[in-house]
Amino acid sequence: MRVLPLPRARGPVRWAAVxxxxxxxxxxxxxxxxxxxxxxxxxxxxxxxALPAVQVLDLHYGDVLFEFxxxxxxxxxxxxxxxxxxxxxxxxxEDAELLLGGLYxxxxxxxxxxxxxxxxxxxxxxxxxxxxxxRFYLAKVWYQRxxxxxxxxxxxxxxSSLPPEMDAERRALLAQALLHxxxxxxxxxxxxxxxxxxxxxxxAQFNLGVALVRAQRLEEGVTQLxxxxxxxxxxQETAALRDKANLALGYALLQTGQPARAQLALERVxxxxxxxxxxxxxxxxxxxxxxxxEQALVPWLELQGRSLLDAAVQESYLAVPMAYAKLGADAQAxxxxxxxxxxxxxxxxxxxxxxxxxxxxxxxxTIVDHEGRDLEGWLWQIRKLPEVPESRYLVHLLASHEFQxxxxxxxxxxxxxxxxxxxQTSLGAFDDLVAQRQRRFAEWLPAAxxxxxxxxxxxxxxxxxxxxxxxxxxEAERDGAALATASEHAxxxxxxxxxxxxxxxxxxxxxxxxxxxxxLLQGVMAWRLSSTxxxxxxxxxxxxxxxxxxxxxxxxxxAHVAEAREQMPARLVDYRRRLDALQPRVAAARQQLLAMKxxxxxxxxxxxxxxxxxEQGRLATYEVQARFALAAIYDRATxxxxx
Amino acid sequence: MKxxxxxxxxxxxxxxxSAVVFLAGTAVAAAQTEAPAPAPAAVxxxxxxxxxxxxDTQVQDLKxxxxxxxxxxxxxxxxxxxxxxxxVAVFLSLDVSAYFALDSVQLRVDDKQVANYLYTEREIEALxxxxxxxxxxxxxxxxxxxxxxxxxxxxxxDRDYRRGATLTFPKxxxxxxxxxxxxxxxxxxxxxxxxxxWE
Numbered sequence: 124m125r126v127l128p129l130p131r132a133r134g135p136v137r138w139a140a141v142x143x144x145x146x147x148x149x150x151x152x153x154x155x156x157x158x159x160x161x162x163x164x165x166x167x168x169x170x171x172x173a174l175p176a177v178q179v180l181d182l183h184y185g186d187v188l189f190e191f192x193x194x195x196x197x198x199x200x201x202x203x204x205x206x207x208x209x210x211x212x213x214x215x216x217e218d219a220e221l222l223l224g225g226l227y228x229x230x231x232x233x234x235x236x237x238x239x240x241x242x243x244x245x246x247x248x249x250x251x252x253x254x255x256x257x258r259f260y261l262a263k264v265w266y267q268r269x270x271x272x273x274x275x276x277x278x279x280x281x282x283s284s285l286p287p288e289m290d291a292e293r294r295a296l297l298a299q300a301l302l303h304x305x306x307x308x309x310x311x312x313x314x315x316x317x318x319x320x321x322x323x324x325x326x327a328q329f330n331l332g333v334a335l336v337r338a339q340r341l342e343e344g345v346t347q348l349x350x351x352x353x354x355x356x357x358x359q360e361t362a363a364l365r366d367k368a369n370l371a372l373g374y375a376l377l378q379t380g381q382p383a384r385a386q387l388a389l390e391r392v393x394x395x396x397x398x399x400x401x402x403x404x405x406x407x408x409x410x411x412x413x414x415x416x417e418q419a420l421v422p423w424l425e426l427q428g429r430s431l432l433d434a435a436v437q438e439s440y441l442a443v444p445m446a447y448a449k450l451g452a453d454a455q456a457x458x459x460x461x462x463x464x465x466x467x468x469x470x471x472x473x474x475x476x477x478x479x480x481x482x483x484x485x486x487x488x489t490i491v492d493h494e495g496r497d498l499e500g501w502l503w504q505i506r507k508l509p510e511v512p513e514s515r516y517l518v519h520l521l522a523s524h525e526f527q528x529x530x531x532x533x534x535x536x537x538x539x540x541x542x543x544x545x546x547q548t549s550l551g552a553f554d555d556l557v558a559q560r561q562r563r564f565a566e567w568l569p570a571a572x573x574x575x576x577x578x579x580x581x582x583x584x585x586x587x588x589x590x591x592x593x594x595x596x597x598e599a600e601r602d603g604a605a606l607a608t609a610s611e612h613a614x615x616x617x618x619x620x621x622x623x624x625x626x627x628x629x630x631x632x633x634x635x636x637x638x639x640x641x642x643l644l645q646g647v648m649a650w651r652l653s654s655t656x657x658x659x660x661x662x663x664x665x666x667x668x669x670x671x672x673x674x675x676x677x678x679x680x681x682a683h684v685a686e687a688r689e690q691m692p693a694r695l696v697d698y699r700r701r702l703d704a705l706q707p708r709v710a711a712a713r714q715q716l717l718a719m720k721x722x723x724x725x726x727x728x729x730x731x732x733x734x735x736x737x738e739q740g741r742l743a744t745y746e747v748q749a750r751f752a753l754a755a756i757y758d759r760a761t762x763x764x765x766x
Numbered sequence: 767m768k769x770x771x772x773x774x775x776x777x778x779x780x781x782x783x784s785a786v787v788f789l790a791g792t793a794v795a796a797a798q799t800e801a802p803a804p805a806p807a808a809v810x811x812x813x814x815x816x817x818x819x820x821x822d823t824q825v826q827d828l829k830x831x832x833x834x835x836x837x838x839x840x841x842x843x844x845x846x847x848x849x850x851x852x853x854v855a856v857f858l859s860l861d862v863s864a865y866f867a868l869d870s871v872q873l874r875v876d877d878k879q880v881a882n883y884l885y886t887e888r889e890i891e892a893l894x895x896x897x898x899x900x901x902x903x904x905x906x907x908x909x910x911x912x913x914x915x916x917x918x919x920x921x922x923x924d925r926d927y928r929r930g931a932t933l934t935f936p937k938x939x940x941x942x943x944x945x946x947x948x949x950x951x952x953x954x955x956x957x958x959x960x961x962x963x964w965e
Contacts, residue, residue, distance in 0.1 A: 179859075179896055179898055182855075182857045182859075182898050182900075182943055182945060182964060183900075184898075185857065185859060185896065185897055185898025186857065186897075186898050186899065186900045188892075188895070188896055188897040188898070189889075189892050189893065189897030189898055189899045189900075190897075191892075191897070192891065192892030192895050192896075192897045193886075193888050193889050193891075193892040193897070194888065200833060201833065201836045201837055201840050202840070204833070204834075204836075204837040205837050205840040205841050205844070208837065208841060209841065230829070230833075231826070231829075232826055232829060232830065232833075233826075234823065234826050235826070235830060268819075268822065269818060269819065270819070525818050528818070528822070529818060529821075529822075532821075532822065532825045535825070535829060536825065536828070536829075539829065539832045542832070542836070543832065543835070546835075546836075546839050549839075549843065550839075553842065553843070553846055556846060557846070679908070679939075680908070683851075683908065683939065698842070698845075698846060701838070701842050702842070705835070705838060705839060705842065708835055709835060709839075712828070712831055712832055712835055715828055715831075716828065716832070719824065719825060719828055722821060722824075723821065723825065726817070726818070726821055
């Protein structure tokens with residue numbers, strides 16, 4: 124049998140392709156979604172160092188890759204584990220280990236992935252560049268899952284072999300991890316010393332500005348933020364960055380009592396951008412702080428035409444009457460405060476209803492129903508919240524890693540529970556199958572034994588050997604008669620009997636003619652046997668070979684049956700043992716999955732309720748403030764009694 | 767709509783996070799006015815990360831148990847339904863393809879149709895990247911067998927193309943692995959369809 128070896132690709136090529144391929148797939152979606160973009164417009168990262176496809180040396184490894192490349196990391200992982208246990212992946216042992224780590228990552232099993240990467244990548248023969256990239260992706264996952272300290276330690280300890288683009292992202296993420304932990308000075312040191320590539324420069328400067336302001340180094344921070352806020356606009360990305368910098372700058376200056384500078388920064392924020400409501404609100408406060416209450420009404424009134432779900436809009440409901448009051452227009456102020464109270468009260472009722480719905484656990488069911496079949500994909504991410512009242516308040520929450528990751532866990536538990544439910548059905552069928560095989564084997568065995576006893580393979584083989592020896596002797600002695608057919612034998616024997624008669628009557632002249640005929644016949648017979656001997660010998664030899672082949676097949680079948688007879692009982696016992704062990708494991712795991720799913724649901728509801736309660740609290744505060752202001756106006760308007 | 771480059775998305779994310787962190791520490795300067803002081807802009811107060819992490823660790827442990835279970839179940843199913851002594855697996859690989867775009871494959875073993883597979887774009891991409899599809903898994907007796915595969919797709923010059931390949935092979939006592947391979951025959955500027963045995 125032939126084995127056709129395939130050319131082996133260069134080691135680093137395969138390693139890198141595997142690592143990059145897997146981790147890129149596993150990390151791209153969460154990033155993009157958390158950034159608030161529509162998942163349908165996603166593209167996977169086009170890594171400049173991504174390398175050509177892997178050349179497979181083992182069909183089973185190729186099968187794992189096929190599952191993985193068609194976006195089914197779960198099946199890929201199961202097959203990889205199973206094939207490895209079956210001893211199929213020896214030609215790709217190292218690749219398989221890395222792929223395994225990557226697959227665990229893509230299924231959110233970062234603890235197991237971390238363990239595998241640590242084990243594999245610390246081996247000295249793994250190229251430094253591959254090790255660094257794998258660690259980079261691992262640290263990115265830690266970061267996304269909120270393990271900022273772990274992410275920081277990996278990012279900080281990484282070698283310098285990353286491609287420039289990836290290294291820039293590493294520094295940016297490291298700075299973020301530090302900021303999340305409140306490590307402002309190390310973040311400032313990192314960002315200050317970083318000569319970022321042009322496409323990252325604005326972002327690095329923005330983060331530096333934020334860090335400096337938070338570290339009470341206001342003027343330094345303002346300088347950085349002002350630089351970003353006045354960048355020449357070159358497309359949506361820069362415009363969005365400018366808005367963020369100007370907003371941050373404006374509020375920082377407002378907080379430190381510099382309303383004039385704050386107003387300038389806030390005016391630079393685009394009116395149609397996502398940060399425009401906060402900017403309009405801030406600009407109003409800046410003008411109010413400068414005593415320009417009439418001018419402050421312009422941005423605040425602009426806000427009142429926008430959705431009340433926005434915190435800045437809610438705040439404008441208080442700011443507008445405050446400005447009227449400052450301008451002495453008490454009647455309008457009262458009217459506006461009352462409108463605000465009415466709007467806040469209506470919003471609080473909706474919030475109460477939404478919190479009640481969340482506490483009943485309806486949100487997760489609605490999301491699952493809403494997603495329908497899309498839920499099945501293993502790289503599933505929620506794209507849109509279902510259209511229920513509580514969804515309106517959860518947009519911000521949806522962008523958070525905690526909520527997304529918790530949601531992914533919930534969904535993974537749900538899909539795994541379905542997966543085990545399907546296996547449980549199969550296990551029932553397997554159980555029947557094993558029982559049926561046990562019965563059939565018990566019935567088959569006596570008949571098979573009887574048949575086996577009737578087949579004397581050794582005797583047949585012996586007869587074949589004897590015949591082969593006779594052929595060899597006849598060929599050696601050129602004994603044509605030995606290869607004669609049965610009819611020829613009969614003729615030959617007749618001739619021999621005739622010869623005996625002639626020998627017994629040597630002087631009988633009546634037999635002279637018969638004797639001549641006998642000699643002629645004997646000669647013809649001898650010539651025929653002699654002249655056809657080679658052909659006959661070849662034919663017989665061919666038949667004997669066929670017989671030998673048939674005997675070998677018989678022997679093999681016999682051995683097969685004998686083996687089955689010996690091994691089948693043990694195999695059936697083994698199947699039974701494994702089935703008996705698996706059935707309770709599956710049942711227990713299903714119970715645990717259901718319990719954990721409930722816990723996860725509870726956790727998600729807690730997150731969502733906390734978000735809504737925050738909103739509720741803010742509205743309550745606004746209501747108190749509105750009532751207080753209203754009372755103050757009424758109090759002012761009431762004529763005081765003369766003592 | 768033109769997709770936004772991932773780099774830009776990543777940077778936007780970083781800035782978004784920064785902005786939230788920043789605003790969390792920035793009170794509105796309302797206190798400087800005589801108006802009632804409104805609350806600062808909203809920042810979600812989430813349960814502390816350790817709560818998520820503790821639950822996440824438990825979820826991961828349970829998922830690991832399910833993954834291990836699936837491995838054991840997969841192995842049991844294969845051994846039970848396709849024992850090694852009768853098992854035959856047919857795989858399909860692509861090493862192309864300038865001259866052939868695969869649409870479907872029909873597989874016959876001993877004149878019986880055992881597989882008829884229509885490929886999606888994603889599956890073709892998976893095959894082009896080095897994936898190998900296990901097209902058929904079945905059982906065959908010891909002895910000689912014939913496998914015939916028909917490949918349908920678009921050939922050179924975007925013409926409909928249907929080609930067959932055959933192999934007669936001996937099935938012994940052990941498992942048998944067969945590969946259907948589509949590759950380019952550069953000299954003839956034609957695709958090549960090969961069936962071969964693996965040990």
